[in-house]
Amino acid sequence: MKEYDVFIIGSGMSGMTIANKCASKGLTVGITDELPYGGTCALRGCDPKKVILGATEVREFAKRLKSSGIDTIPKVNWKDIMSFKQSFVKAMPPKIEKGYEKKGIDTFHHTAKFLTENTLRVGNDEIKANKIVIAAGAKPRVLEFEGGHFAKSSTDFLNLEELPKSLLFIGGGYIAFEFAQIAARCGAEVTIVHRGRNPLKNFDQDIVTHLVSATKKLGIKIFLKTEVEAIEKIGNKYRVKGKSEEKTEYFEAETVFNSAGRPPAIFDLDLEKANIAYSKNGVSVNEYLQSTSNQNIYAAGDAADSEGLPLTPVAVLEGHTVASNIIKGNSKEISYPPMPTVVFTLPTMASVGYNESKAKELNRNIQVNYKEALDWFNAKRLKVEEYAFKTVIDEDTQTILGAQLIGPHTEETINLFAMAIHTKMKVNDLKKMIFSYPTMASDIPHML
Template identity: 55%
Template sequence: MKYDVIVIGSGMAGMTIANKCAKKGLRTAVTDSRPYGGTCALRGCDPKKILVGAAEIIDRANKMKGIGIQGDISINWQDLMAYKNDFVSKMPKGVEKGYEKAGVDMYHGAASFESEDTVRIGDNLLEADKIVIATGARPVILDIPGGDLPIDSTDFLELIHLPEHITFIGGGYIAMEFAHLAARAGIKVTIIHRGQMPLENFEADIVNHLVNATEELGIELHLEWDVVAVEKTDNGFTVKAASKNGEKTIQTDLVVNAAGRVPELDGMNLEKANISYNRKGIQVNEYLQSKTNTSVYAAGDAADSHGLNLTPVAVMEGHAVAANIIQGNSKTPDYTEMPSAVFTLPTLASVGMTEKQAKETGLEYQVKDGTASNWYNAKRINESTYAYKVISDKEGHILGAHIIGPHAEEMINLFAMAIRGKLTVSDIRNIVYAYPSMGSDIGSMV
């Protein structure tokens, strides 16, 4: 079978590319080894945020208890999971209807390359002028004794019951978010992380506030410890860890592998198609085209691009790839601003440079930072963790903004717009904001 375009992967990047190409009249096919929709919609952002939404209610109620709120509330995990599953289960059919409407041929199965322009999907041998790899990422495999025993983030989002004690391996988004969720559900939680700090790519001063909030919640956070083995026991699991200070063992009911994710390129026979790749993904040029096979493009977490591994960035890269396939290479992704959020409670959000990165550029810069727990927006909901750090250049343009606090994920979008629009500190201060609102605080943060 011959196509103009074959898209491998039906996440947000692949979906964008397949639909846009088909609507422009290109004969397009898509395939996925899992149900259509991708990680974010089915196994990541969307279902996670539904669960976090329940934890937010618990958090707000607990902080207001005794100052206007009385009585106890708790999470019914089974009901919450049923609600989440009902939402998620409708996604694949909706995605397929979209493909059908756009005229995209759909396949279900893993794709492997037979040559530079041919892939095999089960018994089907498909040839195309352009092939797009948008397979996303998968959890890293733990290379330790018992490394296959922990569940991963996908499994966690399918848990029917929560055990009394969960141990997370890793200190990134997944570990921190799920730990905060589980703790609000009344579960004892332990995090073991090999680094000096969790969330090592975020602004260190803001992460420190999150560490304090995490420990105050009762989560055990073990930093600079390497997990060296996991063993199954009659009552659960034993996690063995080591550091420069010695060794320790932790008895737990469940272990979650949250040690990171890597591009999902396994079994694709990339060598047969002359496609170069590394641990960050398919090596691409500025147009997201393979450096070694011009028939191939890559987008999202499967590409070694300059973008962060975030859904909105994958969508943006998808639009760029589609444009380059349809019109010829002419569009490069714009990574000017890439806001991200860690949906702990409170939320940590970031856009642009950290202070460390600004220092490494050699630019002249200035920093305004502080705690805002005594500001009205924190006081009104009795939130004790609220802090910010904003970095600007000598002309006053925002280089980076970092916030921890209520609705930080919404506030960071305002800073992203300021970076995109090249607003200065003076511009931001002079805007008239709706009040009282969280957004009105950003004028005091710059």
């Protein structure tokens, strides 16, 4: 049996943070991941997605400025995109493992299963640890209907050697809209089928309406209130059966992708053997991110049922909190600053703080500013067709409660709103700020 002070399940950003911080304080540390080291964001999510998006951003910008200084719209070379993306991805796992080796952290490459409250089976090894951290991240939801196994994952999309001529995405969240737009801009025929009434349900629906409009303008077909019931392989295509309130419909595509959500990857760990309480949202944790039922266990990132959003910077924050509590004893309660989140479509859609519906639940006096800004200079110079904002202000304190944006570079502008909310900056002070002009940030005072 191998023994450690700390053993971590998962090599994503929260697990990496905990491993490095604990090792730096002299604790013996082991870590395992059945997948290459680096986690979803670096290898199968945010980072490779953003690299791929870059090429389509160039094409989109050129398309908008056609006849306004641009004569030729560039074509996207999918193979070159994949090669460029892979240059980032392939370098990450060996770099991470080399860093662990230098710090004396033992690495494993197997699934983990609990045996008792503080022991694990990792491959052929039995591991005992004073503290075990579950930082296993999330994985695609299992599609239980007939033929569900035919649907590929978001990881498969990011590793496509060739882009299919037609694609169908099951689900109406981040992954569906981001990848659907990428594929459509690269020339594919794309369909989104979502069972809910509204896509991207956690965002302000007035702003989502603009994203749906922009997505449809790309030729992407969107079917809402339609439950996928089966996938059938017919020749070199797939036929997808969807049922709405009115009728049963059939869709055909070369490739079908499962973008129906990503639950925490904890349900194969035999948590019951370690007396670990959990829900569909992850391991049940207290304010120290410690298991509510087993004091030897901590959880962080997507594996924890915490108030943190499933975002990489949040996973890092939770990792630092867990490491601190393991090293010093439970002395650091998790505290979340405003958490900006972005849908990396074109245009980007961004949100931070309370949206209008959530703000109304606070029973405060609120002011809501919602407007399309297509007549503003920034929209005109960039020739965009979607630019809108909604800001929510506490009238009594004159501070910002939330902001929802759609338009060019909102992924950057939203960070300024996050800082304003976090520092409780007064609206009038923000209005008096001098921003460099003409920039997207210079529009902020007019959004208040």
